[in-house]
Amino acid sequence: MQTTTRVAVIGGGVVGASVLYHLTKLGWSDVMLLERSELTSGSTWHAAGGFHTLNGDTNMAALQGYTINLYKELEEITGLSCGLHHVGGVTLADNQDRFDMLLAERAKHRFMGLETEIVGPEEIRKIAPVTNTDGILGALYDPLDGHLDPSGTTHAYAKAARMGGAVIETHCMVRETNQRPDGTWDVVTDKGTIHAEHVVNAGGLWAREVGAMAGIYFPLHPMEHQYLVTEEVPLIAEMMADGKEHPHVMDPAGESYLRQEGRGLCIGFYEQPCRPWAVDGTSWDFGQDLLPNDFDKIEQSIDFAYKRFPELERAGVKNVIHGPFTFAPDGNPLVGPVPGVRNYWSACGVMAGFSQGGGVGLMLAQWMTQGETERDTMAMDVARFGDWITPGYTLPKVIENYQKRFSVAYPNEELPAARPNRTTPMYDIFTDMGAVWGQQYGLEVANYFAQGDEPTYETPSFRRSDAFAATAREVKAVRNAVGINEVQNFGKYRVSGPRARAWLNRIMAGRVPAPGRLSLTPMLSPKGRLIGDFTISCLAEDHFQLTASYGAQAFHWRWFLHHQEEGVTLCNISDQRTGFQIAGPFARKVLAACTRSDISDMRFLDVRRMTVGMADCIMQRVSYTGDLGYEIYCDPMSQRALWSTLWAAGQPHGITLFGMRAMMSLRLDKFFGSWMAEFSPDYTAAETGLDRFISFKKNDDFIGRAAAEADRDKGPARRLVAFEVDAEDADVQGYEPIWLEGKVVGFCTSGGYSHHAGKSIALGFLPSDRVGENPDVEIEILGQMRRAKVVTEPLFDPEGTRMRG
Numbered sequence: 001m002q003t004t005t006r007v008a009v010i011g012g013g014v015v016g017a018s019v020l021y022h023l024t025k026l027g028w029s030d031v032m033l034l035e036r037s038e039l040t041s042g043s044t045w046h047a048a049g050g051f052h053t054l055n056g057d058t059n060m061a062a063l064q065g066y067t068i069n070l071y072k073e074l075e076e077i078t079g080l081s082c083g084l085h086h087v088g089g090v091t092l093a094d095n096q097d098r099f100d101m102l103l104a105e106r107a108k109h110r111f112m113g114l115e116t117e118i119v120g121p122e123e124i125r126k127i128a129p130v131t132n133t134d135g136i137l138g139a140l141y142d143p144l145d146g147h148l149d150p151s152g153t154t155h156a157y158a159k160a161a162r163m164g165g166a167v168i169e170t171h172c173m174v175r176e177t178n179q180r181p182d183g184t185w186d187v188v189t190d191k192g193t194i195h196a197e198h199v200v201n202a203g204g205l206w207a208r209e210v211g212a213m214a215g216i217y218f219p220l221h222p223m224e225h226q227y228l229v230t231e232e233v234p235l236i237a238e239m240m241a242d243g244k245e246h247p248h249v250m251d252p253a254g255e256s257y258l259r260q261e262g263r264g265l266c267i268g269f270y271e272q273p274c275r276p277w278a279v280d281g282t283s284w285d286f287g288q289d290l291l292p293n294d295f296d297k298i299e300q301s302i303d304f305a306y307k308r309f310p311e312l313e314r315a316g317v318k319n320v321i322h323g324p325f326t327f328a329p330d331g332n333p334l335v336g337p338v339p340g341v342r343n344y345w346s347a348c349g350v351m352a353g354f355s356q357g358g359g360v361g362l363m364l365a366q367w368m369t370q371g372e373t374e375r376d377t378m379a380m381d382v383a384r385f386g387d388w389i390t391p392g393y394t395l396p397k398v399i400e401n402y403q404k405r406f407s408v409a410y411p412n413e414e415l416p417a418a419r420p421n422r423t424t425p426m427y428d429i430f431t432d433m434g435a436v437w438g439q440q441y442g443l444e445v446a447n448y449f450a451q452g453d454e455p456t457y458e459t460p461s462f463r464r465s466d467a468f469a470a471t472a473r474e475v476k477a478v479r480n481a482v483g484i485n486e487v488q489n490f491g492k493y494r495v496s497g498p499r500a501r502a503w504l505n506r507i508m509a510g511r512v513p514a515p516g517r518l519s520l521t522p523m524l525s526p527k528g529r530l531i532g533d534f535t536i537s538c539l540a541e542d543h544f545q546l547t548a549s550y551g552a553q554a555f556h557w558r559w560f561l562h563h564q565e566e567g568v569t570l571c572n573i574s575d576q577r578t579g580f581q582i583a584g585p586f587a588r589k590v591l592a593a594c595t596r597s598d599i600s601d602m603r604f605l606d607v608r609r610m611t612v613g614m615a616d617c618i619m620q621r622v623s624y625t626g627d628l629g630y631e632i633y634c635d636p637m638s639q640r641a642l643w644s645t646l647w648a649a650g651q652p653h654g655i656t657l658f659g660m661r662a663m664m665s666l667r668l669d670k671f672f673g674s675w676m677a678e679f680s681p682d683y684t685a686a687e688t689g690l691d692r693f694i695s696f697k698k699n700d701d702f703i704g705r706a707a708a709e710a711d712r713d714k715g716p717a718r719r720l721v722a723f724e725v726d727a728e729d730a731d732v733q734g735y736e737p738i739w740l741e742g743k744v745v746g747f748c749t750s751g752g753y754s755h756h757a758g759k760s761i762a763l764g765f766l767p768s769d770r771v772g773e774n775p776d777v778e779i780e781i782l783g784q785m786r787r788a789k790v791v792t793e794p795l796f797d798p799e800g801t802r803m804r805g
């Protein structure tokens, strides 16, 4: 056996095989795949082989489209058959919310180039005649849906990889992965030890065990899953006689997916009484095995299916497939470099290997061979979960995800499992004050504070929610008096040491501020993509605090560690620094009442250390609300005391608690972008306007400089603009298409309702050559065309006098 390789991919399921193929495709031929048994010996061999593009995350949906289109290429390269059946599919909607979700998906597909369409009951019966459409409002038809032969496809990937120079060792069990001091790996197998520069964990059902060999916890869990194959169904036999094949039918109400199999049907369920599998770990003895049939678990689902697909009742069950496969807490794959572990890559937690495997392989191979991916991969990045995640959290979340696989996913929905998990010292106090909690990166964050008869639970909706009035009240309090909320949900980092300033000048594209000042800056990838929007606070010449998105902590931390150098000490202090922000016209008066420091000369973007009440604080004059405001950071041990001080000092000024819903409305008044909406690795600084914070004047060769300069010189093809939308009861959420002169010319990044201005606002991209015209456009919201006009002047404080005053 070969004993050295550039990459050792552990696991020969569809995902490992795809990673191997994509590495060779991108030019790395010295790569090996190690499989303990035969290829496909985990979840892969017994999969139903279905594929589809539908995914709540737009980038995931695009990668699913890539995966599906790849199969033809594989067949052509290898001459092997993937057993493709491009039969198309319908996803049914039996109520308005489900239909709204499909309308929103269809709208997204317009700018993604996916040819889906909305069809009514009559058309559904024509396309998918086994369907009883009683109570069905409509469906989304996707011509790309279909199914394939799982084993044939995995072998096609493997053959294509071999043709590109890869080596595949079957019956080669990996027992240990030991890192050498230089960051390379000794991969110990039954056949000997392989020295590899990189290791990829594609261990599927055993990914947890493979991870543990390197001391890594992967947040995933296997679930049992069952599908049935029937004997001949007369209607299907008739269709076949006419040379037709029945398409897929996804019935979210029945939590089932159905397709033709031979002369019969195949139907699988995501049943509510579901069962996690191998809670304490996957046995190495499990091989190409199935679990015993369990009809009790799916009894209700079968009853429902008989009503939706009456033909099923006329056919006996020929075969039952009951097997396990893995899920991450949010159902998306875990892909990318594992934070803090050099040269260790994840390609696991892939619950839909035949829809997603190609995209996972492509993204990982780009990451490994080119240092970054061509698009934002946050939805599948292994770093979207931090080191706070534990098996105790993962299990209930995975169960929830399985149960909600076919549920409507609302933009304002807060999923309840495994909560509260991480809380600040304010949790009980805020709960008593009416906090309606949401969750961000495991942390409880107040969405709003219910007063009087305002709802204590925000009903999930695609339209304006029942938190509208409470949000309006909180916004008004900030704009007219003073509001207070927590600043726990910022990622915070301490950067210190003699080379701290030089390091920041290299990592950040913007200006690094002088002591006592702060600056805003984008962080760019080498290709000039936005990988962070940071505030840098200079506390001393060799001591800085950075703030950015709380949810991007592991993502940013991985980047920082990758670029760390001597003379710089880095510390993630996100949970060691907490505090509050106060904002609104009376914010200065509140602060002045509780500190002895003179704050009258504190300018916009100043930062100072000062005592507030009893608490030692870092005070920053800045606010995401766009108002006069202060961010006040303290140690969590002082947070309750700081709260008492600020709350008491605020009483004469009408201080009011506000939550994230109000915050997101307030930022829209100033068209401030938000991380993962306007600012994401899908966009460049010039496209989003963040280039105004890039310091091209500084002499430092910051990461992404050449790409940013090229973008500046050439000018981006699209630019972010703000729109006032003629909306009714639903505002823009993100990814709605923007129509101009009968064509889709752009899409929205986010939006909402400005309670201050009483207007529906959207942010989105227009082609640069149309931006100057300020054209009137239409935005498609839930299937309705809404007139929208470009707005260039902020809705609040356009001169910035309040913010800077």
Ligand SMILES: Cc1cc2nc3c(=O)[nH]c(=O)nc-3n(C[C@H](O)[C@H](O)[C@H](O)COP(=O)(O)OP(=O)(O)OC[C@H]3O[C@@H](n4cnc5c(N)ncnc54)[C@H](O)[C@@H]3O)c2cc1C
Residues within 6 Å of the ligand: 010, 011, 012, 013, 014, 015, 016, 034, 035, 036, 037, 038, 039, 040, 041, 042, 043, 044, 045, 046, 047, 048, 049, 050, 051, 172, 173, 174, 175, 202, 203, 204, 205, 206, 207, 210, 225, 226, 227, 321, 322, 323, 324, 325, 347, 348, 349, 350, 351, 352, 353, 354, 355, 356
């Ligand atoms: C009943 C059922 C139906 C499904 N239907 C569909 C469907 O219709 N469409 C769809 O897209 N998905 C479906 N899936 C999910 C799909 O099967 C998985 O997404 C996919 O198989 C995951 O592939 P993988 O390569 O990540 O993992 P696996 O298939 O589990 O492969 C992991 C491989 O790693 C090997 N391995 C592990 N540890 C080691 C080690 N230490 N040394 C060497 N080798 C090791 C294993 O032997 C195994 O071959 C279904 C799953 C089930 C259970």
